[in-house]
Amino acid sequence: MNNKIDNISKFPKDFLWGGATAANQIEGAYLEGGKGLSTSDMAAYKDPYAKGDVDNFTFNVSSIELEKYLKEPDCCLFPKRWGIDFYHHYKEDIALFAEMGFKVYRMSISWARIFPTGLENEPNEEGLLFYDKVIDECLKYGIEPLVTMSHYEMPITLTEKYNGWVHRDLVGLFEKFAVTILKRYKDKVKYWITFNEMNMSLNSLYTGAGVLEDLVDNKLQAAYQSTHHQFVASALAVKAAKELIKDVKIGCMINQIEAYAKTTKPQDQLQALKSNQLNMFFPDIQVRGEYPSYMDRYFRDNNISIEMHEEDKDILKNGCVDFVAISYYMSHVSEDREDAAELATAFDSPIKNEYLEMSQWNWPIDPIGLRISLIKLYDRYQVPLFVAENGLGAKDVLEADNTIHDQYRIDYIKKHIQEMAEAIEDGVELIGYTTWGCIDLISCGTSQMSKRYGFIYVDQDDEGNGTLNRYRKDSFYWYKKVIDSNGVNL
Template identity: 75%
Template sequence: MKELQTGFPKGFLWGGATAANQIEGAYNEGGKGMSTSDYAAYKDPYATGKVDNFTFNVTSKELAEYKENEANYLFPKRWGIDFYHRYEEDIALFAEMGFKTFRLSISWARIFPTGLEAEPNEEGLAFYDKVFDTCAKYGIEPLVTMSHYEMPIALTEKYNGWASRELIPLFDKYARVLFNRYKSKVTYWITFNEMNMNLNSLYTGAGILEDLIDPEKKLEVTYQASHHQFLASALAVKAAREIMPEAKVGCMINQIESYALTTKPEDQLQALKSNQLNMFYPDVQARGEYPSYMARYFADNNIHVAMEEGDEEILKAGKVDYVAISYYMSHVTEAREDASELAGSFDSPIKNEHLELSQWDWPIDPIGLRISLMKLYDRYEIPLFVCENGLGAKDELTEDGKIHDEYRIDYIRKHVEQMKEAIKDGVDLMGYTTWGCIDLISCGTSQMSKRYGFIYVDQDDKGQGSLTRYRKDSFNWYKEVIASNGEVL
């Protein structure tokens, strides 16, 4: 019988998380090609009155307009927070907090500028060598995401992204280059960031221009693209085991725990179905096959996923070593006419009356994290990793260079407490990396003013500022959390 674990295990991987397209900048340096995220134009939410003015989707017409008239638009993910030139300073700050791990992603377009080259870009490879060497200097384990909401824009233009099977061998080539190059420097890998977010934005998650597909076939294209990514992920797992057997390769979803609005059986059933759609992605990657419940879902929605001979064997052979999640909020669902459209969506229009909301109207539900971890571990019985969790808020820099963010401390404290409870419940939890440990460009809105970090970066939504880094109050608080292995909160 397994012994009761009352605290965070020895060797627990505390740290923080980022993404290349939100921090690096230097979009046209070092031989990097243009990526899909480089064409996410800023839409001022304060001018439109929309808190979540998402820049997720880009159409073929918008892409053509952006390319023709770039000077008329702002593309904040092109400048990020200049991590490309300031990585040593930033990693030193992470080390000061005591990070055991630093989650970052590699820009595919920095390694293969168009994705089509026969040989990788040496300047791009050398940049990540320097980043990993700096991490090693401080004893920080890199946790590397291979595809985090960006890919070479050339693959979108040539193939309409992951709608095409042609991307599978291109990703396999990219993965093998990374594994061969960094096999002595990186142990922990994630293939695709939040793959289930394909259900929310095909452009962001799969590089697909939605206006080029039949709107009646959108769901089918979504699941076909996901199938191609499943195969690419499984092949990456296979390559990792060939090249570096000690490596750990995981999959990742945005964990969206759905609660039924009422005890009405129809609402309970809808919540179960919504959770199944969320779990579908790790079901395939952790179990190595399509779950039986999807057969009816595909039939009911006239979805036909094209599989080739050998696909099922690839999935079975490429099961991941762990399941990583991002967790920001829980959802409420009910049996209503648009229930199928809302299932799997990032945010629910039904708000939970028992939860407070963030400044961006996201419900704050720490217990939902515990529930999610318990359900996931019961389902897969392999290690879990919370690799994104954090509070986006408007931080105020005082005249003496201070940021008093007790609201962020309170948010993270409550989630850490619930992770500790989940471990006590028997969950095998590997680590926790807060999103984003340093202020960065928002994924959904391309804002800078939606801040998550323990480190304040002096830059506004339009890219103006000194880029000076300031420690927030949460910086020293998290430092103590890590030093005490989660005992001092």
């Protein structure tokens, strides 16, 4: 395929080009500014080579580990506690985003920075002021903030007291948090996402819902009950946003993993269909406002019974989102096998696609899968879509002259942009694209620094050593041209 899509951009003239990060992976300053401890502050560093050089993507913490981490805060390395020190470097970092020409910056707000334990009646003003400064810095450069309310972190007190989202009380506590930040930033932020990748609670209850898995009897029951509470909380946040903010755009988000059948065998085809249903279940509720009938049998077969309050159905119906955001890193292969249902909710599948190349972290690279996903999602929902995460984790080399030659990252992102352009030609309404980890950050699953996604290199190693100097990679200059040409110059 040519490096140019054609001489005229297939992307809308107001397309939102940018990058994405999460507070828990960049901010650091984990006890500064009145912030409380969060679930992500308990994500200990794992040796990335211990299990085949693969990032498990999500992290789990047991009740025994949590007790140890709280009693012995120096027992392990906790890289998310220092991040890349965005807390003190945000002006420099946002200036670099502006230099690339970002139209949008997807960020998240740490719940524990606003309500340190989640139980306070009044918010922490110092935390609110920090995000005022970050958002104002974005607006100074004409960058639209896209704010994720909950991105894989919550006050650790809510895990200790309630075992996370499995408890109904978190609905009201989250609503208080959501209304607080909506009121505070209503004149500055019009793009919002309620929960990051809500479906990933099926992969790690602790990551997605702050639940200690060793304290629940039925993991799936706990996962879907927690998710129900998040659905209700999300709907209440959507309702509040639409009441408070004129022209607000508020969306939901899933980790989109398109499942292909391994063969044309009908049983494999059926399993692929069911796998995709389990993924679509989340936006089905958040876009349509009701539980889909196909889940009835799944709940019966897995001894799942969702406890609902009488008003929940009305809350869900009155809190439908405006757009669907996705992260997209890979596709899956499904086949009829004994563990098929379990694999359907896993982040990475052991069934490899022979037609795809693999990344350094053994993730399949499938740009056409992104196009397929966008077409299917738009056909299903007929609401705008947003690719809120997509990128390549790799080991980058800082040369003696402080350059980083990451042509592999350019090739990866270019192919995905080309397929997004084709999806738009296919009739998909796509409103934005934010690459994951636009600046190097702490990896989600193993808390690595050495797995890098960014256009900007941060001089820091896995143990937190380094100058924290920022350096532009080759991909930085390339992405600047992409944005400047609205996706024409690839």
